[in-house]
Amino acid sequence: MNLILLEDRDFISPDRVRLQNDRCRHIIRVLGAKPGDTLVCGKKNAKMGTGLILAIDRHSIDMQVRLDQAPPPPLPLTLVLALPRPKMLKRILQNLASLGVKEIYLINSRRVEKSFWGSGVLSESDIQRHLDLGLCQARDTLMPRVHLKRFFSPFVKEELPELSKNKKKILAHPKAQTSCSVGVTSDTVLVIGPEGGFIDLEVQTLVDKGFEPMTIGVRILRVETAVTALISRLFT
Structure with a gap:
């Protein structure tokens, strides 16, 4: 601490x-x-x-x-993350708080198991506890906000366009041909899929909303590793 x-x-x-x-x-x-x-x-x-x-x-x-x-300045990043496994989510929340991410959207996807949404990790008290641990680790006091979105299509088609308006839009996708940006300074919305990635229809839906698929290389990473690697690369 x-x-x-x-x-x-x-x-x-x-x-x-x-x-x-x-x-x-x-x-x-x-x-x-x-x-x-x-x-x-x-x-x-x-x-x-x-x-x-x-x-x-x-x-x-x-x-x-x-x-x-004053606390450290937050990253100019909104993270949209397909809900990961509960044990993984605990570590991810702590890491995101430590890295300075202040807006986090946990969303559904075809490959997200329904049981994940019933996990106690999603309780307000559990989310708060893991965010607190991340802040204490990094010496920060600005609490991230976590939004739970259980329905993919309504969120991506209705809410995501507004929250990503006038921002850089990136879709992390291992099959993409474009390498992930480095040294970003502008406001950015980063979307990361579940283990196994978004299905093709979900990818296309995000592309239709202006998100550019990008990759960080040929290696397929676990979500918790990919989250940290992508944020580090973007805001180096």
């Missing part, structure tokens, strides 16, 4: 917080912190700074905080 992520409920005064539960245990057991130590802190969707530990007991930690630093 490279940053202690604070929420409104933690503040007992404008510049003091009281931490309990998992964060308290982590600070004591993992970081080995003690009164007088200073930790990197940040308020969710607000500024970052430092926290001076004033008091520690078995159940809580009091800190005086000074939050005067």
Whole structure:
């Protein structure tokens, strides 16, 4: 945990917080912190700074905080991702939060198993927990927004054109002939399919909406690897 992520409920005064539960245990057991130590802190969707530990007991930690630093700038990216396997999704959410992706759309596809949509990982609390872990890892406080879209056609035909308007449109597709762009600085919408890829009809539907198929090479990658590789390539 490279940053202690604070929420409104933690503040007992404008510049003091009281931490309990998992964060308290982590600070004591993992970081080995003690009164007088200073930790990197940040308020969710607000500024970052430092926290001076004033008091520690078995159940809580009091800190005086000074939050005067802006968080890292977000990537100019909206990610549209076919819903992956639940175990994979946990890691992907953490990685996306760490990389600075702030808009994430999880969509359906012919090759997405129906059971995935019933996974507890899609609960608001689970999504929040994994995003929090990613932010703490990267020292960021701006929370990504995750949108769940269970129907492919209505989303791609009705919503996607509006959210991708005036943006660079990229469809990650292993059979594409065009190599993925490098060093992108403009607002971008990146669409990534499920394990096995989008079916031909889905690919054509996305192409009809202005998305250009691009590839990062001949190797077929797992979705969690492809997500990180594509984002790294685009925004190097």
